[in-house]
Amino acid sequence: LPLAEGMDIERITALPAVAEAARSCLTCAMAHHATQTVFGEGPTTASLMFVGEQPGDQEDLAGRPFVGPAGQLFDRALHEVGIARDDVYVTNTVKHFKFFNRNDRRIHQKAGMEEIRACAPWLHAERRLVRPRLLVMLGATAASAILQRSVVIGRERSRPITLDDGTCGLVTVHPSFLLRQPTEDARSREYLRFIEDLRLARSLITS
Numbered sequence: 001l002p003l004a005e006g007m008d009i010e011r012i013t014a015l016p017a018v019a020e021a022a023r024s025c026l027t028c029a030m031a032h033h034a035t036q037t038v039f040g041e042g043p044t045t046a047s048l049m050f051v052g053e054q055p056g057d058q059e060d061l062a063g064r065p066f067v068g069p070a071g072q073l074f075d076r077a078l079h080e081v082g083i084a085r086d087d088v089y090v091t092n093t094v095k096h097f098k099f100f101n102r103n104d105r106r107i108h109q110k111a112g113m114e115e116i117r118a119c120a121p122w123l124h125a126e127r128r129l130v131r132p133r134l135l136v137m138l139g140a141t142a143a144s145a146i147l148q149r150s151v152v153i154g155r156e157r158s159r160p161i162t163l164d165d166g167t168c169g170l171v172t173v174h175p176s177f178l179l180r181q182p183t184e185d186a187r188s189r190e191y192l193r194f195i196e197d198l199r200l201a202r203s204l205i206t207s
Contacts, residue, residue: 009121010128015044018125022095028118030096030111035060040091040126047205049089049132050074051123052174053141054111060097065090070176077175077191081198089130093145094119116145127165133205135167136197139174158197160204168204172197 012018019039025031038055041064050066058068066074075085094115099106123145127135137143143151146163156171163169173194181187 009125012125013129015126015129018122018129022122025095025118025122028096028115030094030098030115030118033099034096036063037095038063038065038092038097039095039122040065040089042089042091042130043087044089044130046087046089046130047133048083048087048201049091049127049130049135050138051135051142051146052090052092052138054092054094054108054115055097056108056176057097057099057106060106065092066175069179070174073178073191074175077195077198080195081202083198083202089126089132091123091126093123093142095122111141116141120145127167132167134201135163135169136201137169137171139177142174143171158200170197170201170204 009018009021012021022039023037025037031037038059042049052066055065056068056070059065059071065071078085078088094111096115097106098109098111098115101107135146137146140151140153143153143156146169147161148164151171153171153173158170158172161169161171173190175194178187178190178194181190
């Protein structure tokens, strides 16, 4: 049996042990093509958890979440609002890089329901063991996976939501959305909106 189906992840009581188990997970086809599992990282005592969609090319090679261009922008934004990256737990809905090859480049593909369902036990274990005060959903894929329904960012953004386990949740854009803006003005405008959401997140865990 693939690992996530063949073992009881709920019985694992330490986050490093969950991360170690996830490294050999082959539940979905995506796991056979990626370089490695990219598990979440951060202190198990973190009061703030960020969940994105999936690792990208650089994350897949490094084995760490949010280290590519979007991750660097994310770190810059955290620093700007006074949140230390080392104090938060950062992870993804899906733990492997989904891609297709084009001219020797690996092009990101959006995670589908099969991958999201396959990785759900790992994300659930992270939430169970970290128990953050606030969970920030970065983008529609993360928000849909956690809220278990379709999500339109514009309608859900920037307002606290009570999650199924009682944790406070907050929806915002994924940092990669900022990088995809067509003009410098649009990038600046969207970056400032993202900063506002991070300030809200900080206020929700310090109030």
